[in-house]
Amino acid sequence: MDFGRSKSKFQEVPETGVTFADVAGADQAKLELQEVVDFLKNPDKYTALGAKIPKGCLLVGPPGTGKTLLARAVAGEAGVPFFSCAASEFVELFVGVGASRVRDLFEKAKSKAPCIVFIDEIDAVGRQRGAGLGGGNDEREQTINQLLTEMDGFSGNSGVIVLAATNRPDVLDSALLRPGRFDRQVTVDRPDVAGRVKILQVHSRGKALAKDVDFEKIARRTPGFTGADLQNLMNEAAILAARRDLKEISKDEISDALERIIAGPEKKNAVVSEEKKRLVAYHVGALMPEYDPVAKISIIPRGQAGGLTFFAPSEERLESGLYSRSYLENQMAVALGGRVAEEVIFGADNVTTGASNDFMQVSRVARQMVERFGFSKKIGQVAIGGPGGNPFLGQQMSSQKDYSMATADVVDAEVRELVDKAYARAKEIITTHIDILHKLAQLLIEKETVDGEEFMSLFIDGKAELYVA
Ligand code: ADP
16 A cells, blocks of 8 residues: 555646636736736846745635636746646645645646646645644645745745635635745636626637627626636526527527526426416515516426526625615515515415525524624614624524623514514505506416516506515
C-alpha cells in the first residue's frame, strides 16, 4: 500500500484557449485581472522599477459566477499554462497526502513558469484554523501550511501567480491573506440585467434560435441567476426543443425551461379533480396589494405545490437586498391571500391545509421583522435572538435565543400582531375586489395558465394596482 504517496490531483492545460471575450459581463473583474495578465506578460517592466509582483489573488463570489472561467481567461490572455485543482481534493484520509500534493503541484508549476495556478474552493482547506468541529484538523493544517510555505518560498518574480476561488472570504485563515500571499481580492458578482443579456448571447452561439426569442425579456425574468444558471437554462431549452421535434428554440421552450428550473417539472399526468382545480385557482388567484409584478399564474401542479404564481421581482430590490417595511407587510399579506380566498369563497369550515407553506413563510418574515429589522415598537431598534441568516437567501436562521422569557412573550405578541394585521388587510382587499378574483379563477380553470399580460387585461384600465397571491 502506498500510504502517504500522493497521486497528483491537479490538471495541467498548456493553452486554455479562453480569453476575456469569452467571459460576458464581469467588466470590473476583467479590468482588475488585466493587471495580472500584464504581470505575466511583462514582468520586466515591474522588476526594473524594483516592484514585487503579487503572488496570489483571491476571486470572491458565489458558485457559477465564472471564477474558474476568468482564471482560465487570465492564462489564455497571457498565453501561459494553467494548472488547476480543487482544494477539497488535497485533503484525504491520510495525514500528509494533502501537503505532498501541494508540493507536487508547485514543483510542476515552477518548472513551467510563467504560469497560473488555480485553486478552487480554497475555503475547504483554508478555514480559520481550529474553527472546525472538534478543534484542529491535522491534515488540513498541514496542507494549508504547505501552501503557505510554497507561496512564501518562491520569490515574487518567479512567474507563478496563484488564483484562488472562494465564496466565503470571511472564514479564511488570516494567514492566507497576509501581504505576499493572497493579498488581492477580485469580486465576481452575480450578473445584472445587462450582464445576463450578454451571457445569454454567449451561450446561444451555435444554437438555432427562433426570431421571437428576446434576451432582454429573459434577462428580466432571471434576476439572481449566475452565468452557470443561464448556460443551464439555454441548454435545457435546447433539449426541450429537440424533444418537441422542433428545428429552432423558441421563446416557449426557454420559458418552460425557466419554470422547470425555478419550480421543478410540471406534473403532467397528475389527475386533478375539477373541485381541486377550483380550490387552487382561488388560492393562487387571490388579489393582493402592491407587490412584485406577476409574470405568470398557473394551476398546473409542480413539485410540492398545487399551483403557483411567478413574480418578477424588481432588479433594483434584488440587487440592493433591501426590503422596506411596507414591502414585507405586503409579502405577508400576499402569502396569506390564498387562505383568505379559501375562507371567503368556500367558507371558514372548508379551508384546507394548502396554506401550510404560506404560514411558515409568514411567520418567518414576521419574526425577522421583530427580532432583526427593528420594525417592532415594543422591541425597538435592536437586533435580538442571536446571529441570524438572511431568510431571503434561504439561509438558516439561528434558533438560539439570547433574550429572557419576558422578552420572548413580547416578541410572540408582536409577531402575532403583525400577522393578524396582514390577515385582516388581505381579507379586506379580497372582499373589496371579489369580482376580479372570480374572473381570474374562471380564466385559470379554463386555461390553467395565465400570463402577466392576460392578468393585466382583467383590470378595466389595464393597469393592475392589485396583484395576486
Ligand atoms: P465558478 O468557478 O464561479 O463556480 P465557473 O467559471 O465554473 O463558475 O462557471 C461555470 C460555467 O458557467 C462556465 O463554464 C461558463 O460556461 C458559464 N459562465 C459563468 N459565468 C459566465 C460569464 N460571465 N460569461 C459566460 N459564461 C459564464
